[in-house]
Amino acid sequence: EAQVTQNPRYLITVTGKKLTVTCSQNMNHEYMSWYRQDPGLGLRQIYYSMNVEVTDKGDVPEGYKVSRKEKRNFPLILESPSPNQTSLYFCASSLSGPDTQYFGPGTRLTVL
Amino acid sequence: GNSVTQMEGPVTLSEEAFLTINCTYTATGYPSLFWYVQYPGEGLQLLLKATKADDKGSNKGFEATYRKETTSFHLEKGSVQVSDSAVYFCALSDRSNDMRFGAGTRLTVKP
Numbered sequence: 590e591a592q593v594t595q596n597p598r599y600l601i602t603v604t605g606k607k608l609t610v611t612c613s614q615n616m617n618h619e620y621m622s623w624y625r626q627d628p629g630l631g632l633r634q635i636y637y638s639m640n641v642e643v644t645d646k647g648d649v650p651e652g653y654k655v656s657r658k659e660k661r662n663f664p665l666i667l668e669s670p671s672p673n674q675t676s677l678y679f680c681a682s683s684l685s686g687p688d689t690q691y692f693g694p695g696t697r698l699t700v701l
Numbered sequence: 702g703n704s705v706t707q708m709e710g711p712v713t714l715s716e717e718a719f720l721t722i723n724c725t726y727t728a729t730g731y732p733s734l735f736w737y738v739q740y741p742g743e744g745l746q747l748l749l750k751a752t753k754a755d756d757k758g759s760n761k762g763f764e765a766t767y768r769k770e771t772t773s774f775h776l777e778k779g780s781v782q783v784s785d786s787a788v789y790f791c792a793l794s795d796r797s798n799d800m801r802f803g804a805g806t807r808l809t810v811k812p
Contacts, residue, residue, distance in 0.1 A: 622800065630804060631804040631805045632790065632792075632802040632805075637798065637799065637800070639798060647800075679745065681744075681745075687800040688733065688750075690800070692744030694744050695744055
């Protein structure tokens with residue numbers, strides 16, 4: 590089954606404790622992206638990647654890192670999480686470019 | 702920079718009512734336009750898209766027409782069902798390869 594998977598689905602952590610949210614797709618897509626969803630703000634793009642080893646900042650990249658060492662994986666790293674990063678995070682992928690994107694189920698992160 | 706503005710919700714309709722959700726955009730050049738839908742507890746799914754002026758995207762009874770002269774991409778459905786209850790997002794992308802979403806409009810359809 591074609592899908593985008595994210596782990597964990599729920600995470601509660603404390604300020605400053607490094608964490609990684611994994612994202613994997615099995616559709617051989619070149620384009621992958623991370624978004625955060627906050628009430629009243631919709632989805633805002635954090636980082637995106639056009640292909641392996643190519644990443645670019647989106648609208649709200651501060652406090653986040655990403656890497657794209659393999660085509661299928663695009664982990665989101667929070668080196669020192671803060672409470673304002675409490676949000677619902679979505680990973681998405683598409684064949685090439687931000688066209689028809691397939692979204693993962695979301696990761697709800699709470700930073701205390 | 703690029704941006705998308707959607708009508709604020711929530712929108713509550715009775716079953717079989719006509720639906721319009723307004724979306725306008727600001728962009729340089731000729732962006733692609735999308736409507737995504739998010740059902741409760743799920744990720745977003747593409748509902749329809751249009752890639753050039755005057756294109757009409759359609760799917761599951763929903764339609765939207767790319768109007769460059771009014772920079773709009775309004776979502777319409779002639780007769781909504783309870784199962785259409787969801788949050789709807791208008792979005793655009795352009796050659797810069799980033800993606801901009803509107804704030805989302807929550808639709809509730811009552812039997």
